[in-house]
Amino acid sequence: MSAFKSLLRTPWFWGVIGIVLLLSLNVIKDPTYLAIGINPTTGLLAGNLLDILRVSAPIIMIALGMTFVIATKGIDLSVGSIMAVGGAAAMELLRSLNASTSFGAMFMAIALALLLGAVLGLVNGLLVSIVGLQPFISTLVMMLAARGIARVITGGQNTNSQNQPFQQIANGQVLGLPISFVAAIVIVIVVTVIMRRTALGLMIESIGVNPDASRLAGIRPRPILITVYVLSGILAAGGGLFTVSEVMTVDVSGTGYQMELDAILAVVIGGTSLAGGKFSILGSTVGALLIATLNKTVLFLGVSAAATPAFKAIVIVLLVLLQSERVRTFVLQAGRRRTRKEVVA
Structure with missing residues (x-):
């Protein structure tokens, strides 16, 4: 019982519940929704579940970086714009x-994209x-600048190419x-x-909890902050590679558009507080899978299109309420009071 109660207090558990509920909703509409078959054209496995896993890969990538x-x-x-770059x-x-058909060209393209992502993150x-700007302002500026860089790279046009x-x-x-998905x-x-096997994770959490105390303990915040960005x-650049490789086209306006919001939601759903401190990589991964499932369910x-934001907001708010121990306690107490009243009556 104690293990179950502990599980109920785990944010990613409610993310899993959310995924199950969304899949169940889809199955109600189409009982064959979870079926896996063979694509006669490619000879590969095909199905809605595999589609969800595929579209979750870039969300997992940017949510992972956003977690730290x-x-x-x-x-x-800026992660959505860096995806575009x-x-x-x-x-x-x-x-x-x-x-x-060149593997060498593929590796060069991957290396260039990751290098640019590292430079923009730097x-x-x-x-x-170093400069001391607020993260919100710094990355907001980069969000605009990186989208402009993507347009400069492509000449303002959507670019496609062929490389098997x-x-x-x-x-x-x-x-x-x-x-x-496997790579992610x-x-x-x-x-x-x-x-988790080095001190890096602890230093990141300590900076989030109390940067002044961390500095007094001998932790230098600047190298850690540079590392996480x-x-x-x-x-984010890796997530961009996953996105464009599906259709071999980059849309300088659409690629990565508003993906930063999905990343933030995935991290928060996974249990990492916006106030900083302890983070959950597993939670962020589950949150990314939930966002991917939710996007697929909407379609x-x-x-x-007009109602999509409201639908997503309702689902996410309900999930966050389920995560809240205060809300769960209130519901349980209300249920007990009702039960006692029925017994007395």
């Missing part, structure tokens, strides 16, 4: 190389830690799972090991 930024009591509003750089390089980190190895990042499969989970595991930039149910 928020843990330091910061925020990164990473995708634009990759598409432009592949188009210029004109190597439709600028964010320097503005926050690169396209397989999103459309290929490993053991029946999308390669992008591997990255999550690697980052988790680094954060660089990591956020790299992961599947045919919710109009």
Whole structure:
């Protein structure tokens, strides 16, 4: 019983419940919603669940980076625009190389995108830690600047290219799972090991809890802040690669648009407080899967574009209320009072 109560207090548990409820809602509309079959064109497994996993990959990436930024009591509003920069750089390089089957071209495109993500993240980190600007202002400026950089890279036009190895990042499969999702989970595991097996994770949390006490304890906040923003930039660029590899086209206005909001929601749903401090990588991953499931559900149910934000807001608010121990306690106490009244009557 104590283990179950502890689970109820775990934010990511309610994220899992939210995913199950959304999938159940879809199954009610179409009993075959969870079916997995073979795509006759590609010969690969196909189904709604696999689609959800594929579209969750970029959200997982940016939510992972956002987790550490928020843990330091910061925020990164530029991740969506950095996704566009990473995708634009990759598409432009592949188009210029004109190597439709070259693995070398693919690796060059990936390296260039991640390098640009690291540079833009470094600028964010320097503005926050050295210049002393508020994270909200610094990353808001970068959000606008990076979108402009993406337009400069592509000449203001949507760019497409052909490279089969690169396209397989999103459309290929490993053991029946999308390669992008598998790659995202591997990255999550690697980052988790680094954060939990070294002192880096503790230093990030300590800065978020009390930067002054951390400084007195010998922790230098500036290198840590720079590190988390660089990591956020790299992961955002990686998310951009996952996004553009699906259709081999970058939309300089649409790629990564408002993805920073999905990342923040995923992190908060996963249990990382916007006030900084302790973070949950597992929680952020579950939150990203929930956001992907919610986006897919909105499309599947045919919710109009005008009503989509309201529908998503209602689902997220309900989930946050379920996470609140105060709300759960109030509901339980109300139920007990009602039960006692019925017994007395």
